[in-house]
Amino acid sequence: MGVDMRMNLSLFLTIYFSSVLFILAFHIIFIGLWYIGLVARMAGTRPGIWTIIQNCTVISIACCVFYSHCGNLAVHKSESFARNSDPSLLAFLKNENGTTWISNFLFMNELKDQICSSWFAPVGSASDYPLLSKWVIYGELVCSGSCAGPSDEISPLYSLWATFVGLYIANFVVERSTGWALTHLSPVSEEEKLKKHMKPDFLDMVPWYSGTSADLFKTAFDLMVSVTLFVGRFDMRMMQAAMKNTDETQNEDLLYDYFHGKEDLWFDFVADTGDGGNSSYTVARLLAQPSIQTVIGGSMHTLPRGKLLVIGGDLAYPNPSSFTYERRFFCPFEYAMQPPHWYKAEHIALDKPEVPPGVSKMKEYNGPQCFIIPGNHDWFDGLHTFMRYICHKSWLGGWILPQKKSYFALQLPKGWWIFGLDLALHGDIDVYQFKFFAELCQNKVGENDSVIIVTHEPNWLLDWYWKETTGKNVSHLIQDYLHGRCKLRMAGDLHHFMRHSATQSDKPTFVQHLLVNGCGGAFLHPTHVFKNFERFSGATYECKAAYPSYDESSGIALGNILKFRKKNWQFDIIGGFIYFILVFSMFPQCNLVHILNEETWYGRLQSFSSTIWSALLYIFEHSYVSSVGSLTLLMASYSFVPSKLTRKKRAIIGGLHVLAHLTAALLLMLLMELGIEVCIRNHLLATSGYHPLYDWYRSMESEHFPDPTGLRARLEQWTLGLYPACIKYLMSAFDVPEIMAVTRINICKNGMMSLSRSVLIMYYTSVFIYFWIFSTPVVSLIFGSYLYICINWFHIHFDEAFSSLRIANYKSFTRFHIKKDGDLEIFTLAVDKVPKDWKLDPKWEAEERGPHQLSHDRRYPSKWRSASSPDPVRSVRVVDHFTITRTRAPDPETSC
16 A cells, blocks of 8 residues: 555544544433533434435545645645745746646646635634634644744644534524424435325335344244144144034035135136235236226237235245235335225224124125135244235225135136145145035036146146145146046246146046246246146146246346346355355464466466365365365255255265365365465565554554644543544554564464454454455355256256346246126236336326225225336236136046
8 A cells, every 4th residue: 555545544534433432422412401401402313323324424534635735734825836846847837838737737737726725725723713622623833944934824734624524513503493404305205205295215126145134034934933833833824714603504604605706707817916015006906996008819808907906925025914914015005096985994894894884784785805825934923914815804905805814725617626725835635625625616616617637836846846746636636536637737936937737648637737926026936947747646637828938037047147246235245254164274374485486377276276275185184174064065055956966966966066165265265365475475464564544544643643742642641542442443443454464474483372362352353354255246146057057957956046046037927708698708917017116107197096995996996006118017918828628638547
């Protein structure tokens, strides 16, 4: 570091911390005066800590800039440049024949002297202020030759600092006393309130690789408790069954049949909604539109809003809580279509359904309704939050919530049924749930009826991927009780869209179509991982549609190499720490001279490679901390590889992964040690001891900042030496390379035991700071490359590789139409790009609404629209369209 850099850095730190302490003392005194009633009531509003930090930073920078250009001269001579220069040279410069650039230089120098001596000169001297003379910081006296005595002129640097601090104090006093700042801005609270109403306060997508997220730790804890306590020991579904009416003919809490008499019906399906606010609101806004116009087969079609909305679980990430349900799930839907004006968020529904005034029963209600099944994330707290917010509340935005249990059956027009199953964390239905649906199939579902099974997890894809079998009760229900009447199975959980249809075969087909659509707002999942799926329950299936396409999905995975660190910068906290543990025992490297003494680059490279190999062997033969860290990382990497692979493959992949990280850590360690060694050999480091910056500042301070009254000595005495000690150790934070170099020399000469524990802690802390900075880009690059290779080459880590990208785009939902002839027409609508900025919809604001009008009757029900183009309402497109006929499939038991 150069002289000017060191001086400005030292001066900045001194002025900065002095300003912070002074302003904090002022605020404490001012709040005390407010407390005893000597100042206005507005003084009780405490200043933001960031405001204090910003003002102190600006003051310190201004003083450093002033010192760089004007110094700390107490007496400025206007003719100083002319007096110290050669008269013949000045005559030449002032000659008409002198060059223009030299004349300009002379003019600029005189202008700078004038500004420094006149515009920023302190008003008066210490003798003009006898009461403050002992507290004045004096400037450096400028004179030719020896000076008669010390100067009593006030330091211009101190004068500038006092002026800025005085302006801050004056502004604060005026603002707190009258409510007006010097800039005449409106109070901050009103500004923030206005901005809040002009833009939605959506939450960002969940950072799954954040090592500092309390939500993720709570999610892991809740999952552990749920698996230990609720799976097989206590099941909320059993309690729901116990609370059900014992009369088997009365299933009002589970069976909803008031759709049965309609001639036709539009309804929607969406799943995995509660992640990023932008993506969740985009889907909710499309669901709330009275109709959507889109092109199908070359012609424009109008698709009305569904009278029924079925949500397939995972309502809020990462865990169920009041905060996540309200902010990640209810907030986007309430912005999309507002609840009735009489609805209160804290209201608990005692007797559902709570129909609007003027409606006696649900059969007469013509507005949209919503039924929801829980997902695995909703079960992390034992379904407590789901029961509170779904089964005991009446409205999700403008959709009424009639359901009372976590599973249900809906009897739809033209012989269609929807079975909403609750799989909990078992991946299957419980016996009480099975009994209800089995009896329903025997007593209510007709021989020619058609059933849609809705679950959260698509076990047809997950069982194929993980090579296991789940959902045995669900399969038993479909095969032995529905007998081919299950025309469609729908699920979420996987955040993409895929549809498989059964191929013509002589073997029985229990389900005709398999549909996955989990694009309701959560991060995107890949589709190319599942492209080889083709068999389920003995039948063969063919993929009819996938969104995004296989090629797009594979290309998106490349973002793990290019964007992993940008998307998951919190991962640096863990990654850099792990790398430091791996090479902790290798600091310092005292035998690197042979690398630098090699004459050729090939020889240096060969010596460098052999040193890395020796360091690797040293870790496992002699090191304790690094070897334990390496073995722990190896076990973690082995466990991280999905269990669908054989143990041999898991060991190979996990070992190569750890080897890449360990090699990179050793490489960075040796490069860092070589850099320090080169600086030491060239006398760039280890030349001034442990505190060169502070020592340099004290010497410059005594030379350029006179203190004839002994003010500094009194401050050190009154603070018991804490003030200079704090400045000394704060400046030491910028002497990290010097600390590393000096301590490294002492260790290499005298050994580790020759140093005190405090010095070793300071050394390893300094090493950690620099090594962490160097290693974080590398650890993110290697881990991102590992995810990319695994997802595209081995088709593993599909969840980990895409949750890291947190892609909010590629959102979709599925709209159904039961036509008058009984056929079911199915449209999957998708939005490729999700907006990031929103603005108040002027049409929503200008639309007149009656005092008792419900939001679903409005032409523009959504409060916010996209602030940029294209708007999702106009860019939405159909990515899949097919029709299921109501004709009954042959009975699998009688098929040839």
